[in-house]
Every structure is written in structure tokens, then in C-alpha cells.
Amino acid sequence: xxxxxxxxxxxxxxxxxxxxxxxxxxxxxxxxxxxxxxxxxxxxxxxxxxxxxxxxxxxxxxxxxxxxxxxxxxxxxxxxxxxxxxxxxxxxxxxxxxxxxxxxxxxxxxxxxxxxxxxxxxxxxxxxxxxxxxxxxxxxxxxxxxxxxxxxxxxxxxxxxxxxxxxxxxxxxxxxxxxxxxxxxxxxxxxxxxxxxxxxxxxxxxxxxxxxxxxxxxxxxxxxxxxxxxxxxxxxxxxxxxxxxxxxxxxxxxxxxxxxxxxxxxxxxxxxxxxxxxxxxxxxxxxxxxxxxxxxxxxxxxxxxxxxxxxxxxxxxxxxxxxxxxxxxxxxxxxxxxxxxxxxxxxxxxxxxxxxxxxxxxxxxxxxxxxxxxxxxxxxxxxxxxxxxxxxxxxxxxxxxxxxxxxxxxxxxxxxxxxxxxxxxxxxxxxxxxxxxxxxxxxxxxxxxxxxxxxxxxxxxxxxxxxxxxxxx
Numbered sequence: 475x476x477x478x479x480x481x482x483x484x485x486x487x488x489x490x491x492x493x494x495x496x497x498x499x500x501x502x503x504x505x506x507x508x509x510x511x512x513x514x515x516x517x518x519x520x521x522x523x524x525x526x527x528x529x530x531x532x533x534x535x536x537x538x539x540x541x542x543x544x545x546x547x548x549x550x551x552x553x554x555x556x557x558x559x560x561x562x563x564x565x566x567x568x569x570x571x572x573x574x575x576x577x578x579x580x581x582x583x584x585x586x587x588x589x590x591x592x593x594x595x596x597x598x599x600x601x602x603x604x605x606x607x608x609x610x611x612x613x614x615x616x617x618x619x620x621x622x623x624x625x626x627x628x629x630x631x632x633x634x635x636x637x638x639x640x641x642x643x644x645x646x647x648x649x650x651x652x653x654x655x656x657x658x659x660x661x662x663x664x665x666x667x668x669x670x671x672x673x674x675x676x677x678x679x680x681x682x683x684x685x686x687x688x689x690x691x692x693x694x695x696x697x698x699x700x701x702x703x704x705x706x707x708x709x710x711x712x713x714x715x716x717x718x719x720x721x722x723x724x725x726x727x728x729x730x731x732x733x734x735x736x737x738x739x740x741x742x743x744x745x746x747x748x749x750x751x752x753x754x755x756x757x758x759x760x761x762x763x764x765x766x767x768x769x770x771x772x773x774x775x776x777x778x779x780x781x782x783x784x785x786x787x788x789x790x791x792x793x794x795x796x797x798x799x800x801x802x803x804x805x806x807x808x809x810x811x812x813x814x815x816x817x818x819x820x821x822x823x824x825x826x827x828x829x830x831x832x833x834x835x836x837x838x839x840x841x842x843x844x845x846x847x848x849x850x851x852x853x854x855x856x857x858x859x860x861x862x863x864x865x866x867x868x869x870x871x872x873x874x875x876x877x878x879x880x881x882x883x884x885x886x887x888x889x890x891x892x893x894x895x896x897x898x899x900x901x902x903x904x905x906x907x908x909x910x911x912x913x914x915x916x917x918x919x920x921x922x923x924x925x926x927x928x929x930x931x932x933x934x935x936x937x938x939x940x941x942x943x944x945x946x947x
Contacts (some may be wrong), residue, residue, distance in 0.1 A: 475623045480600040482613020488605050491514050491544040491623040493615060495557075495592055498539050504528045509609060518543045518550045518581070519883060519904045526902055531922045533578050540573075542590045545625050545880075549587030554579035560947075562589040591616040609635050703750055725796060741821055804827075834881060837929070837946035839889060847871050849891050855888040855941060856901075881905045881936035890924075894947045897924040908934040 475490050485505050487494040492512055496505060505513040507524050521541045529535035538555025553559050553573040562568045564586025572578045595613035603610075604724075803811075836849045847853055852870035854861055857880075859872040875882060883903040890897050900907045900919040909917045909925060919925055927933070929946040 475606075475617050475620055477605050477615060477617040478602045479603055479605055479610055479612040479615040481611060482595045482600065484611040484612055486605075486610050486615055487512065488610070488615075488617075489513060489516070489607050490625075491619075493540075493542045493590060493592060493617060494521055495594055495615070496539040496613075497537050497539075497594075501528060502635075505609060509635060517545070518552055521905055522552070522579075523902055526921060531902075531920070536579075538573070539579075540592045540594065542592070544587070544619065544624050547586055547621070549590065549619070550581070551584060551590075551726045552579050552581045560591040560593075561587050568891045579909065588619050589617065590619065608782045628885045641850070677722060686796060688752075767831070795803055836891060837943050841873060842941075843875050845873050847873065849889065849896060849946075851891070853889040854885055854887070854901075855889070855935065856884050857882050858884045860885060875935070875939045877937040877939070879937050882939060886931060886935050887941065889941070892924075896927050896943065896946050898927050899924055905936050907936075910940075912933060 477488055477493075479486060479488075483498045485496040485498070485500065487496075487508055488506065489512055494508060494512070496508075504524060507528070508521065511520050513522065518541055521539070521543070525536050525539060526533075529537075536554065538557060540551075540553045540557050540559050542551045542559065542561070549561060551559055551561055551571060553571055554576070556572065556574040558570060558572050560568050560570045561582070561584045563584045566588075568589075569582070570583065571580055571582050593614045597613060600613065748857070753908055838846060838848045839853065840846050841855070851868060852861075853873060854870050855873045855875060857874065857877050859874060861870050861872070882905075883901065885901045886903050887907055888899040888901055890899065897920065898907075898909070900921045900923075902921040906921070907919045909919060909927070911917070911928070912930055916934075917925075927943050927946070929943055931943050933941045935941065
């Protein structure tokens, strides 16, 4: 595959038979995982699986991307976001695809593909550079496909890259005259410090005689304050009649406070007059409300005593004299109990029959290809289904179905009995699964999430294969 790219801000993964473009803010772990998995699992399903896993299974959290993967002599292309990809097919006609105005991503199958061109940045500046295999930062890429690109790759494409997790600036240009925001410091990088304020000594020597003179002046100032440095008291404005009245009132208030604090044992001026300086108001809220709460008014009818409608129980006889709880027995009564004959050892024991549990109907599924499976344990349906979590007695049923158009994934749908209910799970498939319920609109299953199904429901896997649920509990 002869590939030429133009440098830019996007990650571009290039291996024979596959091109994947990711935005600059994608986590480095996503790029590393794709680089490690694509050589051995070169398919569009691998790209979708990695991106949805990194996004936590949420389509809305997936980043924009472009992926073109060869399947023999054909190509399968997927694009998400306002990006453009052009593919030249067997008839030498170029088709252009875009993911704009699409909720998930746009996917196309191009038979006999001979060339692929991906554009993520319309800026034509930059030098075109060749690349065979690797991860580069690019704005656009074009590749001429060759028959050898469809061959399977052995081993890995190279060592895992080490990518910095700090976000890099976006590709959009900043208008001239607008100050750019300072970039956040990244761990392990040096950040320039601002110059020290004027008058402070500069560490590591002086740059000039003027700086040395300034430092000497600062040192002299540190030895002690001078008369010029001492703060001067602010000039007080001349006193007025209003100020004198205010002073007298304040003095009177201070005298009153002193008299109250002195107590009965101190000598207080008998003719002192206490003049209140401010009005004291009672708080609007009773300080005991937090203890008693609001007053509850009960009508007289509700407070009236009425005869009880319940039948009176028989009076409890008072305990015998000397027995406070009625359970104490005398020594004579204890001897009589000991002399009574014990029960015969061969007395028959009554056996109470236990009702057998009612049989629980587990239900079954009917695949449109003819298979009928009882839901006594988990069922996995796909082109080549497999399970990595089963062992021993809980080995699931594996149902393989044909998919000529490759619409069904290897492990496509999981049917799992949960107590007296049955749930289905879409196993992160490429084309998804659709739940068809009578009287309701079709619902697309969310990958990796459990969805409850009822009797009569049908799940469409694609390629004409459906799964019907019958006799569910």
C-alpha cells in the first residue's frame, strides 16, 4: 500500500490494508490499543469495539473518526463527524462519504477498492510525506491499494507507542489580534517564572551596577527603620459640636457598662443616669420553638373520649401471692413433674408431607434458521459464537447462523435467563440488533446493556435472521 500523508494535528494509524484517523484529544490508550490489535484483528469491528469500549459503551461519548479496512479486494469504510473520505471502486468511479448529521457513524462497503483518500483538515499547506507502517500526525492521507494489502499480517506492527496524555492544541486557527490563552503546564516540563519585583536582589549575582546599588539600598533598609520610614499619623479634623455630643454619649454608655459590671460590692455613683443608646427589640422567633415545635390545634370532637369499638379481652388473673411473674413453681410441684413417666421412646413421629415445587416454565427461543433451544441456561448466537466466561455445568448454548452479507458478528446476541425473567444483550456488534415487539415501535438494543424480553418478542440480527421468544415465564 503506497501511502502519502500531509502533516497535521490528527493521529493517523497506518498498517497494510487499514487506515484509521483519530482526533488530537483522543486518549493515548485508545491509539495504543488500536495499534496493538489491528495487525492480528484487522477489521472494522475491531475499530468500533475499541472506540465504544473507551467511551464506556456510550455512542454520544465516542470521538469523531475515519476508518478504512480492506476485506479481501473490497473495502469497508466508516466515518463519524464532519469528515470526508473518498474511495475509488472497481469501476474507477470515486465515491465520497461523510459522517455529518449522523447520530452514530456512516458505514459503506465498496467492492474492488483501489484507492482511499481521507481529509480531516482542509488546509492545503504542508509537504506530502510517504509512510508505510506507523502512527503519524496528519491532516490528510491518500493510499493506493495493492493486492498484497489483503494478506493477513503476522505478529505485531511494531513496539507500542508512548503517547503523552496532555491535550494538544486544536487544529482551528486563532484569529489575528486575539491574545492566545496560556497553555496549562504539563508535568515534567519547565515553566518560566516571572521576573522578581524591582528592588529585590536577583539570585546568582547582579546583572549590572545599578542592580547592585538597589540591593545595597534594600539591605540598608532592613537594618532598621528611619525617621522618614516611620508612618505619620493622619491629621485629625477639628472637633465640632456634633463630635463632642457623640463623645459624651459614648462616655455615658461606657460608664453605664462599667456600673453594671461592677456588681453590688463596688462603689457606684448614686446619681448616675443610664441613657439607652439604642432600642432593644425582642427576636421575632421564640427561642424555644426548636424544643416544642409548632402548636397543634385539636378540635373538641377529636379530643372527646369515645367507647372502644374493639371487644374487651378477658381480664388477666393476678399472679399468685409470692410469684411476681406467674411462672415460678414450688419445690413440691417440681418433684411431681420429675415423677411423671417419660414419653415412650417408640412413639411414632408425625411426618408432614412437603409439597413438590411447581415446575417453572423456562421458555424457549426459535431462530428463523430452524433451531429451537430451551432457555435452561445462557444462549449465544452469531456467525462463530464463543464464550469466555463459561466453565463446567454452566456452559452456554452456542448457535451458529449464516450471514452472507457479514451483517451478523461472530458473537452477536446473548440470551440470558435471570430468575423468572429473560434478558437479551447486544455484544457490541457492528450493525447492532433491533427488538420488535407487537404494538410498539422497533427499538435498537444498546451494546452491552440488558433488555427485558417477553413472549412474542422478536430480535432482528440482520441478514434476514430473527430470534423469536415463546412461553416465557
